[in-house]
Amino acid sequence: MNKITLVMGTRPQFIKLAPFIKAAKNKLQLQTIDTGQHYDSKLSTSFLREFRIASPTYHLNVGSCSHGMQTGRMLTRLDAILAQERPDMTVVFGDTNSTLAGALASVKLNIPVCHIEAGTRSNDLTMPEEVNRRMVDSISTLLFAPTTRTASNLIAEGHPLVYDVGDIMVDSLEYSQRMADAYSTILEDNDLEPMKYIFATVHRPSNTDDKKCLLSILTAMNELQIPIVMPIHPRTSKRIKEFGLSHKVPNNLSLIDPVPHHDSVHLIKHAHCVLTDSGGLVKEAYLLKTPCVTLRDTTEWPEIVESGNNILVGNDGEAIIKAVDDCRTRATKPHEDFFGVPGVSERIVEIISEWRNERKAEKISEMPEV
Numbered sequence: 001m002n003k004i005t006l007v008m009g010t011r012p013q014f015i016k017l018a019p020f021i022k023a024a025k026n027k028l029q030l031q032t033i034d035t036g037q038h039y040d041s042k043l044s045t046s047f048l049r050e051f052r053i054a055s056p057t058y059h060l061n062v063g064s065c066s067h068g069m070q071t072g073r074m075l076t077r078l079d080a081i082l083a084q085e086r087p088d089m090t091v092v093f094g095d096t097n098s099t100l101a102g103a104l105a106s107v108k109l110n111i112p113v114c115h116i117e118a119g120t121r122s123n124d125l126t127m128p129e130e131v132n133r134r135m136v137d138s139i140s141t142l143l144f145a146p147t148t149r150t151a152s153n154l155i156a157e158g159h160p161l162v163y164d165v166g167d168i169m170v171d172s173l174e175y176s177q178r179m180a181d182a183y184s185t186i187l188e189d190n191d192l193e194p195m196k197y198i199f200a201t202v203h204r205p206s207n208t209d210d211k212k213c214l215l216s217i218l219t220a221m222n223e224l225q226i227p228i229v230m231p232i233h234p235r236t237s238k239r240i241k242e243f244g245l246s247h248k249v250p251n252n253l254s255l256i257d258p259v260p261h262h263d264s265v266h267l268i269k270h271a272h273c274v275l276t277d278s279g280g281l282v283k284e285a286y287l288l289k290t291p292c293v294t295l296r297d298t299t300e301w302p303e304i305v306e307s308g309n310n311i312l313v314g315n316d317g318e319a320i321i322k323a324v325d326d327c328r329t330r331a332t333k334p335h336e337d338f339f340g341v342p343g344v345s346e347r348i349v350e351i352i353s354e355w356r357n358e359r360k361a362e363k364i365s366e367m368p369e370v
Contacts, residue, residue: 007102009035018051019171023345074101119150166340179262222250
């Protein structure tokens with residue numbers, strides 16, 4: 001059985017990990033490495049419990065620090081583990097520092113890399129995620145693209161082994177929707193009425209590390225005059241206090257602790273609209289047919305913008321207010337299956353297994369006769 005190492009360390013990666021593990025059962029021998037990039041249990045290990053994932057084989061506990069230092073710590077610790085375990089392949093997800101470190105440490109040891117969610121491009125190199133995803137794609141062996149457009153990006157860049165399999169989040173979302181419908185009480189717990197609130201998330205440095213930008217977003221929220229619920233990211237909470245903006249948090253904005261994924265899905269599904277700077281949440285909003293306003297100037301998912309289901313506004317207060325007002329009056333735009341259909345995890349596992357078995361057969365055929 002092929003031995004596969006999975007490297008992850010952030011909330012979205014734990015969510016994507018769940019369907020992959022389920023699909024790989026009895027087909028691949030898996031071990032998992034948690035880098036500890038999201039060191040807050042509300043952003044990481046709580047999702048292991050929610051998705052019923054066994055505790056990772058290894059914990060690196062890198063914690064929070066600068067991008068360079070964090071990636072360096074991961075590389076040092078991953079190198080030792082991978083050199084000892086010698087897996088047949090390393091699987092990485094998305095575009096985080098954990099993704100980059102897992103891929104780099106592996107190729108340095110001649111371990112092939114499989115990149116899930118490959119080919120996404122915002123074409124904004126000021127974003128650490130854009131740098132990470134481009135570097136990881138350039139050194140990966142198997143590239144699994146979530147959309148036809150991302151597959152085209154990879155093909156245009158000259159990558160040979162590109163597979164347009166759909167987005168693994170489709171599988172994760174299917175599970176979380178079932179959980180939400182059966183168990184979520186998040187609306188009742190926060191006195192929210194369906195379609196009469198906005199679900200928001202703000203965490204990117206471009207929006208939180210500049211006092212003027214963060215104040216612009218908070219001021220716009222105040223002007224919207226509709227209840228807004230926002231799970232507060234540790235970085236955002238820290239910056240609000242550092243900048244002395246606590247008194248600028250509007251009365252219509254409820255800051256709550258990070259929530260389980262099924263509660264997040266429930267909040268997105270029943271919201272009037274979503275206001276976010278998260279690439280993943282943009283995608284979830286589209287899949288759940290909820291209008292979305294994105295607090296960024298670029299996106300990895302231009303298909304959604306072109307379809308009319310998402311509006312890019314950056315952190316300009318007037319643009320935010322206008323875009324939310326537009327969400328109130330316009331009809332829901334047509335939806336296409338940009339991200340594929342359920343079964344993505346199974347398709348990925350099958351391709352990995354076939355590729356590894358072919359490689360082993362090639363090695364055997366190349367062995368000299370005795």
